Amino acid sequence: MTGGRDGHGGRWARAAAAAAGLLLTACATVPPDAGRNPRDPYERVNRQVSAFNDKFDRYLMKPLAKGYQAVVPRAFRTCINNGFANLGEVRNAANDILQAKPGGVATDTGRLAINSTLGVAGCFDVATRMGFERRHEDFGLTLARWGAGTGPYVVLPFLGPSDVRDGIGLVPDFYSSPVGYVMPVSARFYLEGTGLVDTRAELLDATKLIEQVALDPYQFTRDAYLQRRLSLQYEGNPPLPKLEDDDSGESGPGPDATKAKPAQPAQPDGR
Amino acid sequence: MKHENQLIVSVSRRAMVLGALGGVAALMGAPVIGAEPASRAGMSPDALVESVSTEVLDDIKADPALRNGDFNKLQKLIDGKVAPYVDFERMTRLSVGPGWRGATPEQRQALIREFRTYVVRTYSGALSRVTDHKVKLRPFHAQPGDADAMVRTVVAPSNGDPILLDYRLEKTDAGWKIYDVTILGVSMVETFRNSFASEVNQNGVDGLIKALADRNRQLAAGNKS
Numbered sequence: 001m002t003g004g005r006d007g008h009g010g011r012w013a014r015a016a017a018a019a020a021g022l023l024l025t026a027c028a029t030v031p032p033d034a035g036r037n038p039r040d041p042y043e044r045v046n047r048q049v050s051a052f053n054d055k056f057d058r059y060l061m062k063p064l065a066k067g068y069q070a071v072v073p074r075a076f077r078t079c080i081n082n083g084f085a086n087l088g089e090v091r092n093a094a095n096d097i098l099q100a101k102p103g104g105v106a107t108d109t110g111r112l113a114i115n116s117t118l119g120v121a122g123c124f125d126v127a128t129r130m131g132f133e134r135r136h137e138d139f140g141l142t143l144a145r146w147g148a149g150t151g152p153y154v155v156l157p158f159l160g161p162s163d164v165r166d167g168i169g170l171v172p173d174f175y176s177s178p179v180g181y182v183m184p185v186s187a188r189f190y191l192e193g194t195g196l197v198d199t200r201a202e203l204l205d206a207t208k209l210i211e212q213v214a215l216d217p218y219q220f221t222r223d224a225y226l227q228r229r230l231s232l233q234y235e236g237n238p239p240l241p242k243l244e245d246d247d248s249g250e251s252g253p254g255p256d257a258t259k260a261k262p263a264q265p266a267q268p269d270g271r
Numbered sequence: 272m273k274h275e276n277q278l279i280v281s282v283s284r285r286a287m288v289l290g291a292l293g294g295v296a297a298l299m300g301a302p303v304i305g306a307e308p309a310s311r312a313g314m315s316p317d318a319l320v321e322s323v324s325t326e327v328l329d330d331i332k333a334d335p336a337l338r339n340g341d342f343n344k345l346q347k348l349i350d351g352k353v354a355p356y357v358d359f360e361r362m363t364r365l366s367v368g369p370g371w372r373g374a375t376p377e378q379r380q381a382l383i384r385e386f387r388t389y390v391v392r393t394y395s396g397a398l399s400r401v402t403d404h405k406v407k408l409r410p411f412h413a414q415p416g417d418a419d420a421m422v423r424t425v426v427a428p429s430n431g432d433p434i435l436l437d438y439r440l441e442k443t444d445a446g447w448k449i450y451d452v453t454i455l456g457v458s459m460v461e462t463f464r465n466s467f468a469s470e471v472n473q474n475g476v477d478g479l480i481k482a483l484a485d486r487n488r489q490l491a492a493g494n495k496s
Contacts, residue, residue, distance in 0.1 A: 033469055133433075205397075212490060213393045215482055219466040224457045231456020236409075236435055240421055243365050243439075243451065243460055 027051060031216075039153050040222060046155040050218050053160055057200075062207075065200035079123040081202060084195045085134065086115045086122025091176040095137035099145040107132050136232060139176075140169030144233045153222055161225040311356070312446040316420040317411040319447050320438050323356055324406045324424065331401050340395045342491065349391055358441065358448040359387050365450065366463040370471035370479065378476045385483035390459070392490040404428045409435075418442040 028051035034043040069077070089112035096104035111127040111134065119126045128134060143165050144150075151164025159170070174180065179195065182188040214220035230238045311319055327348070331337045336344050363379075363386040364371045374382065409423040420440045427433035439451035439458075451460040470479045 031469060031473065033472055037465065205400075209393070209397070212493060213389075213486070214466065215470055215486065216466045219469065220462060223462045223465055227457045227461060228455060231435075236456065237423065238456060240439075241458060241461060243458075 028218075039150075039226060041152050042154060046153065046222075047218055049155040049157055050160075050221075053155065053158060056158060057207075061196070061200045062204070064197050065204055068197050069201045069204065077198070077201065080194065080198050082115070082119070082125045083122040084198060085125070086112065086119070087178050089115075090178055091173050092135055092137045094176045095139060095142045095173075098139075098142045099137065101137075104135060104137065107135060108137075138166075138169055139172040140166030140229070141233055143169055150226070150229070153226060161221055163226070163229070166229065314446065316413070316438075316440045316442075316447045317408055317422045319356065320422040320424060320440070320449075321406060321408050323352070324426075324436075327352060328401065328404060328406060328426070331398055332403070338399045338401055340398060342392065342395050345395045345398070346391060356447070356449055358443070358450045359383055361441070361448075361450040362386070362390075362460060365460045366467055367471070367479065368464050368468045370468065370476055374476045378480065381480045382476070382483075385480055385487060388487045389483050389490075392487055402428050406436075420447070 028047040030044050030047050034047065035041055037043065040046065072080075089108045093105055093108040093112065096102075096108055111132050114127040114130065114132065115122045115125060118124075125134070140163075148165050150166070153161070153163050154167055156162050156167055156170075162170070179188060179191050182191055210217050210220055311322065314322070330348060330352070334344070337348065360379075360383055363383045366386065367374070367382055371379070371382075404426050405428075407425050407427065409425055411420075411422060413420055418441060420442075421437060422440060423435070423437040425433045426436050435453075435455050437453040438449050439453070440447045440449050451458055453459070467479055470482050474482070
């Protein structure tokens with residue numbers, strides 16, 4: 001989230017401050033075993049931030065996203081969604097270069113060129129139909145490619161699940177977004193706002209699922225995030241996690257509840 | 272692998288994770304099925320997954336009631352066509368984790384029963400997203416003599432975001448059986464495992480059984496509305 005990175009009027013700053021004041025009263029229930037998971041030593045803090053984010057989401061982002069979904073026809077939403085994905089190709093290609101993945105650079109720049117022209121400014125994803133499938137790269141994955149570990153899991157205010165490595169990666173990714181260079185600033189502001197609402201709207205079903213299903217949404221989100229990022233790091237083919245137990249689980253010393261961590265990978269099979 | 276992260280649009284890491292889960296929401300109707308279990312007993316794991324998931328997907332496409340989340344119908348489909356190829360006991364055991372060891376036989380039966388309902392309920396609401404999806408196998412590597420296999424697939428509509436759907440199988444006397452499903456890199460067993468463990472730590476095995484049963488009742492009520 002990027003609101004107000006250029007002085008876009010004290011109006012917004014004041015509104016944000018007021019909202020933050022309200023939201024900070026959010027208070028999470030922290031289970032007694034918080035912080036025992038070695039990947040989440042800051043669980044107590046993370047749960048508070050997560051509760052704050054949930055309130056922000058419930059009172060602002062989700063209603064906006066629902067309204068957007070109700071008002072804007074599907075075809076138009078797809079167009080907007082594709083448009084932002086198209087802008088993301090710049091980030092993808094930049095990180096492909098940094099990761100020394102020439103195939104990725106070719107695919108992503110090709111997609112950008114095709115969809116920006118034939119796809120009418122990214123509105124239609126014709127490149128996929130031509131066989132150039134959409135990829136995802138970001139600076140967190142670039143750091144991973146050169147051996148950086150994730151560091152502890154962290155929940156960032158407004159932005160949500162992350163880890164230390166991916167959080168650092170957000171900064172260069174932010175500057176590789178073409179939206180940040182749009183002039184005038186007010187146009188940029190509306191573009192970024194639309195992008196966020198669009199993203200949130202795409203995720204309405206997913207968040208509903210988590211709310212309905214997860215015994216503990218915080219844990220569910222964390223564990224899914226960490227696995228998802230590992231999968232992205234290995235371009236869909238991460239090393240197999242060792243699911244322990246086996247035989248009938250009748251004997252032997254019990255595995256610690258908090259492990260079940262995949263073995264640390266050597267080098268992604270970059271393609 | 273290029274099928275990834277269609278769901279991911281912008282800067283937000285929250286978006287990233289939730290996008291992954293969007294994949295969950297979008298599919299999973301696709302685990303497996305088979306008309307005559309016996310005829311598939313000798314199949315290799317990749318062939319089994321392909322044939323069964325294609326068949327289930329076709330059934331879902333053909334039946335609007337299934338897409339609308341008709342739980343009884345889905346339960347029937349699973350019982351008849353999916354269950355012969357799934358080791359629900361192992362799936363439950365792995366998800367419950369260390370708590371399993373201390374559970375009595377009655378508790379284990381209750382866990383398997385509630386967990387199975389929980390999994391089916393979880394995904395029944397997601398089937399409305401199924402349109403003209405097709406299952407494609409991704410490259411499969413196996414050695415003869417392997418007793419454990421990961422079959423990776425991609426389920427894609429003709430126009431839209433493909434979903435990576437991978438199956439973990441074990442070889443049993445009755446042929447290959449699925450014991451975990453991974454959606455966009457997120458393993459069901461691994462994801463349930465931590466939260467189940469913490470439930471068992473706090474409230475014991477009976478606490479977990481109750482939590483699952485409560486959740487199943489809530490899901491049942493929610494699906495009707």
